[in-house]
Amino acid sequence: MSKSEILFNHATTIIPGGVNSPVRAFKAVGGIPPFIQSAQGAWLIDVDHRRYIDYIGSWGPMIVGHAHPTVVAAVQEAMGRGASYGAPTEAEVHLAEKIIHMVPSIEMVRLVNSGTEATMSAVRLARAVTGRDSLLMFEGCYHGHGDAFLAKAGSGLATFGVPSSPGVPQATVAQTLTLPYNDLVAVQDLFNRHTAGIAAVIVEPVAGNMGCIPPEPGFLAGLAEVCRQHGTLLIFDEVMTGFRVAQGGAQELYGITPDLTTLGKIIGGGLPVGAYGGRKDLMQQIAPSGPVYQAGTLSGNPLATAAGLATLEIIAQPGFYETLDWRCQRLCDGVDQLLTDAAIAHTSTRVGSMFGLFFTDKQRLKNYDDAKTCDVDRFRRWFHGMLREGVFLAPSQFEAGFISMAHDDATIDATIEAASRVIKTL
Ligand code: KE4
Numbered sequence: 001m002s003k004s005e006i007l008f009n010h011a012t013t014i015i016p017g018g019v020n021s022p023v024r025a026f027k028a029v030g031g032i033p034p035f036i037q038s039a040q041g042a043w044l045i046d047v048d049h050r051r052y053i054d055y056i057g058s059w060g061p062m063i064v065g066h067a068h069p070t071v072v073a074a075v076q077e078a079m080g081r082g083a084s085y086g087a088p089t090e091a092e093v094h095l096a097e098k099i100i101h102m103v104p105s106i107e108m109v110r111l112v113n114s115g116t117e118a119t120m121s122a123v124r125l126a127r128a129v130t131g132r133d134s135l136l137m138f139e140g141c142y143h144g145h146g147d148a149f150l151a152k153a154g155s156g157l158a159t160f161g162v163p164s165s166p167g168v169p170q171a172t173v174a175q176t177l178t179l180p181y182n183d184l185v186a187v188q189d190l191f192n193r194h195t196a197g198i199a200a201v202i203v204e205p206v207a208g209n210m211g212c213i214p215p216e217p218g219f220l221a222g223l224a225e226v227c228r229q230h231g232t233l234l235i236f237d238e239v240m241t242g243f244r245v246a247q248g249g250a251q252e253l254y255g256i257t258p259d260l261t262t263l264g265k266i267i268g269g270g271l272p273v274g275a276y277g278g279r280k281d282l283m284q285q286i287a288p289s290g291p292v293y294q295a296g297t298l299s300g301n302p303l304a305t306a307a308g309l310a311t312l313e314i315i316a317q318p319g320f321y322e323t324l325d326w327r328c329q330r331l332c333d334g335v336d337q338l339l340t341d342a343a344i345a346h347t348s349t350r351v352g353s354m355f356g357l358f359f360t361d362k363q364r365l366k367n368y369d370d371a372k373t374c375d376v377d378r379f380r381r382w383f384h385g386m387l388r389e390g391v392f393l394a395p396s397q398f399e400a401g402f403i404s405m406a407h408d409d410a411t412i413d414a415t416i417e418a419a420s421r422v423i424k425t426l
Pocket of ligand 1: 021022023024059113114115116117119142143144145204208209237238239240264265274399
């Protein structure tokens with residue numbers, strides 16, 4: 001029995017599902033998740049000393065590579081001065097300045113400890129400033145585990161939410177409206193029908209939680225226009241896309257100015273950081289400058305801000321995104337060609353250095369229903385085949401993959417070679 005198996009069997013007796021976040025348990029692909037001992041650059045090393053090329057990257061944060069010496073040194077230096085004070089620090093000011101400088105629409109920002117906190121807080125702010133309760137989100141998008149987001153489309157045209165998890169009161173999601181991603185006509189129709197007014201539309205500008213599904217041309221601009229017409233706030237949930245698909249995130253890539261933006265992952269460089277920000281007139285409504293309450297013991301703590309600042313310094317270097325995007329394109333094109341040559345039905349997607357691979361004969365995926373046409377059994381064989389080859393992909397058809405600056409040409413080539421062997425078994 002492997003050490004991972006021993007650990008997992010024990011972990012499941014003391015931690016729900018043996019993991020501290022569900023997707024890590026391999027429920028979607030089966031099998032025992034490797035327990036990771038360490039990571040360096042593009043590589044993970046598990047407790048049985050097996051090495052893997054990592055395409056999860058901690059679900060996005062590790063864009064500069066694992067254990068980057070600059071990030072490690074920054075956190076070690078901060079640790080020597082104390083882990084947390086519960087009082088303001090200069091580092092928080094510098095991280096706020098960096099975020100404001102790099103993300104076009106953000107004039108003022110609040111640091112929190114996770115993407116979930118960021119999205120929860122942004123929606124609370126939107127409801128406060130508009131005096132409305134309804135929230136529109138899109139099926140297949142994930143905005144963290146805040147109650148308001150654990151909703152799925154109700155029956156019929158109601159489009160009002162019903163809980164997607166036990167423990168979420170019906171009343172909490174009654175105001176959560178859900179529509180198919182990329183369906184602008186449905187959005188316009190909903191706004192025309194929903195006369196009580198909608199507080200906010202929250203959207204992943206590139207969907208990364210139903211696999212990687214890009215916005216259709218005009219979708220994001222259409223959302224912005226509908227929101228403007230109806231006095232609704234547009235929230236770009238860039239927890240995943242922020243600093244990932246471009247230095248200024250999806251809003252820079254697509255030229256859209258949301259009212260509020262939520263961030264996470266990369267801005268913490270692997271430590272717990274989230275953030276929400278936007279127009280100053282909105283953000284000044286947040287306590288203690290305004291009445292909208294939000295707080296956090298470890299928000300902006302010295303270790304996380306040190307890791308975040310070091311990471312943002314690295315990604316701000318000239319040519320970072322051009323190099324990263326080119327390498328990701330090489331990876332996706334290489335695997336795509338192999339699957340095409342093998343006449344295996346698939347669609348691959350990529351925005352910047354986040355990517356998806358769907359085993360479906362649908363040539364263009366626009367929403368969650370499209371993603372659900374995938375052959376998840378074939379995905380399972382693909383995932384485990386690559387894992388046996390020492391390539392650690394996201395353990396679900398409905399997740400995105402990520403590369404880092406540490407994924408050099410040799411690493412990409414080795415991945416494509418592994419894929420050529422696995423594809424023969426699909
Ligand atoms: P966290 O609370 O996990 O930091 O962020 C929630 C969140 C919010 N918005 C978007 C667009 C996100 O992708 C996420 C979290 N992403 C998942 C990946 N599918 C995190 C992985 C996990 O849940 O373990």
